[in-house]
Amino acid sequence: MTTIKDVAKHAKVSVATVSRVLNQKGYVSKEAKQAVESAIKVLNYKPNAVARTLYHKTSGMIGLMIPDISNPFFPELARAIEDAALKEGYTVVLCNTDDQVKKEQHYLHALQQKYVDGVILATGTDSYDHYLALNLPVVGLDRFVSNKIPTVVSDNKKGAIAATEHLVEKGCQFITHLRGPKGLAPADERYQGFKEVVETHGVAHIIVEADFQIERAEAVTRGLLQKHPTIDGIFTSSDVTAAGAMKAAHTCKRVIPDDLQIVGFDGIPFGNMLVPSLTTVQQPIYEMGERATQLLIQLIEKKTMDSYWHELPTTLIQRQTTRGGGGHE
Amino acid sequence: MTTIKDVAKHAKVSVATVSRVLNQKGYVSKEAKQAVESAIKVLNYKPNAVARTLYHKTSGMIGLMIPDISNPFFPELARAIEDAALKEGYTVVLCNTDDQVKKEQHYLHALQQKYVDGVILATGTDSYDHYLALNLPVVGLDRFVSNKIPTVVSDNKKGAIAATEHLVEKGCQFITHLRGPKGLAPADERYQGFKEVVETHGVAHIIVEADFQIERAEAVTRGLLQKHPTIDGIFTSSDVTAAGAMKAAHTCKRVIPDDLQIVGFDGIPFGNMLVPSLTTVQQPIYEMGERATQLLIQLIEKKTMDSYWHELPTTLIQRQTTRGGGGHE
């Protein structure tokens, strides 16, 4: 690879002046500038990012910590983050943590040793102290981390309220909530929203925990439907869970939406590929990723920040798993 | 951050001997070693990866170039790659190229300036010259790039043959193939396999191009079903395309699998979430990603390589969109 020395030699100047024209910083005569620029062209010189990083202690990279890219909620998020990062000249390092503290810590060290400029945290359930101790710019995405760091979430509780009210309006009398893991803030908030509506309306209900895996959701729902044949509505904490519930309903010969109405949560693309297509609470996934990235970059570049708390609105999308939903979109 | 100098001072030795114990290279006395190790502990010292990279010209990072992580074929691939990379101590940089040469080139430069050790190429349709010119370790994944670089693909043609024969066996008399973009090798090979079977069996057929977007696939299929009411089988070039076809069938009141049988390609998880669940040709996606990563690392570490061509087998998974398919898996 050609280095700044080669360019200097070719342009018959010192490396200092090459550096000056590279960074457009400090005075440099027209002649010198031209000589350097032509040398750069001729030699097809690209400055070495690593050397720059070593000096500046800033790498232009951000770490993305998510539980698992193959969980269908995350690809769109990752895409948004990568797009937003690219736009600002940053590059993203993908880290799948499986929500394991050990993996998180491993990545955190690896990232820090590489001078990443910041990290987006969409993972981790309990202690975040190891992040805060780092004094590395961090933003929380889809998870509340600390009020000392910018956080982007969607309005989980309001979304859950809308979903549950929708089921009530559609005539459900006995509603199940398949809630996500306890201790996971979004799951807890959705649960809260559900409970609030069902209690103020005095609707019979039953709440069961299921993780975000389709198999578990299917099994749990099957058991539930067999035990409680009068269940006529299900609000799930994710779209994947809803898909599991739909499979169980199919197995148990329950017709959707006639016998059983279902509302999911997330708004990932496959909800609309299902038949019947899934009524769901749509999170603005792309915007969440984009916003989180912009905030992180603001933090990195030490720009001012209006607010640390960014709660984006959700939207109820009625499709065919609740009554009166037209065709597919 | 604490540096090697701090450690040296604390241990009362030179930085050279600190470096020696860090790298377990060269002679160092027991006493010195212990002093250094304890200093490292006390100071919680982590060697700076950037400085090492500058010296060694190797960063422990690999670039992953894919068209779009939000296309459901890629998350599992990315996960496999990240897992395999992690196991060998590498870190992965995510690059979404949208199959645009400009973006590819941008990333390639960015990656090279950061001394990435190699790249996995699962993108790009035409010229790959800019890669080869780089003399950077590269492996091709899901795309043939050049016979000079290791390549991992699945057996697209055989998979397509199995799919088409399955439709023929199940009694289809007029089969449509929704093929992927021309010029994209996997799509071309699947098309070849389809054609071969349909021609040797003398089965009526019609071939239409659709990209891998669900909306296009749905629209195309709808038109097709209206124009040719006797179509009774569809083989699609991807599972997403199949989902589109299924939606169109639903709209056109065609019952699957009674009136119309469908076989997809890819074996991504959502195929099994659909109702009816999708019969498809499963690619060993995880293994493909894993293998590609292992090959890349072999290349990087200059180990010997048995073969440059790795074609992994596909498997036909019969589910409910063809006759006689049991329940869901």
Add this chain to the structure above:
DNA sequence: CTGAAAGCGCTTACAG
């Protein structure tokens, strides 16, 4: 306006 020098944090010949 320009160059020599020191420094970012490490590694590795080279002497001793």
Add this chain to the structure above:
DNA sequence: CTGAAAGCGCTTACAG
């Protein structure tokens, strides 16, 4: 067995 020195490829005070 150990340290001083040069070097990886840049950047930026500091003199001039």
